[in-house]
Amino acid sequence: MGKALVVYHSVYGNTEKVARALAKGLEDSGVDVNCVPTDAVEFDKLSSYDLLVVGGPTQNLGASKPMQAFLERLKSVAGLSGKKAFALDTKYKSRFAGSAGAKIEEKLKSLGLTIVKSHASAFVKGKEGPLEEGAEETFRQLGTELAKMV
Numbered sequence: 166m167g168k169a170l171v172v173y174h175s176v177y178g179n180t181e182k183v184a185r186a187l188a189k190g191l192e193d194s195g196v197d198v199n200c201v202p203t204d205a206v207e208f209d210k211l212s213s214y215d216l217l218v219v220g221g222p223t224q225n226l227g228a229s230k231p232m233q234a235f236l237e238r239l240k241s242v243a244g245l246s247g248k249k250a251f252a253l254d255t256k257y258k259s260r261f262a263g264s265a266g267a268k269i270e271e272k273l274k275s276l277g278l279t280i281v282k283s284h285a286s287a288f289v290k291g292k293e294g295p296l297e298e299g300a301e302e303t304f305r306q307l308g309t310e311l312a313k314m315v
Contacts (some may be wrong), residue, residue, distance in 0.1 A: 166195040167215030167315035174203045174221040174232045177293040180255045184204050186252065186301040190308020191216075196315050203235040212244030216251065216315045217278065219269050223256035223286075226263025228272075236272045246277030249313055252284040253304070255296070281314045 169191050173184035181202070188200035196216075203221075211217070221232035228236065239245065250273040254266035266284030274280055285307060287300040 166197065166312070168197045168213065168314070169199075169216040169311075170178065170211065171198060171200040171217060171218040171234065171262060172203055172206055172212040172220070173181065174229050174235065176229070177289075179294045179296050180220055180222050181204050182296060183253060183255060183304040184218070184286040185206070186304040187311070188309040189220060189285055190305040191312050191315075192308075194309050194312030196312045202229050206235065208238065208242055211239075211242050212248070212272075214248065215310065216249045217273070218251045218253065218272065218311070220253035220255075221265045221269065223254050223263050223265040224298055227268040228254075228265040232269065237267065239272075239276055247315060248278050249281045250274075250278035251280065251282055253286070254284065255287045255289050258288040258297070262294075267312075275289075281311065281315075292304075 171188040176183035205302040252269035
């Protein structure tokens, strides 16, 4: 099996929970996984991964400032073109909420990564959460699904 890196930015811990659940699904399926916050990414090792999963909270209809900074820094990383990628976010359940996942996916695609599955959202019940019931299980199953694509 391949190697995957799950990168997240989390303010209240909700995005971290779904990122870790997805990483667990990948790991349970035999993928070698690292799951780290944006400020702990080793940029010089990014090209060694087969799958890059990136997720963050939706803020101001898009990605958070730390996530935007992470995505901007990806421009300087060699060897990402053609790698597989997937984006996720946490957000309110409202058609006016916007989507960090959509913005992240757009950016990853513009950097030449191959999007293996359309972005997914985990819904939070309030500004600080909690996550909607079943969100972590859904993302664990998603990890299992993504493992087949690595």
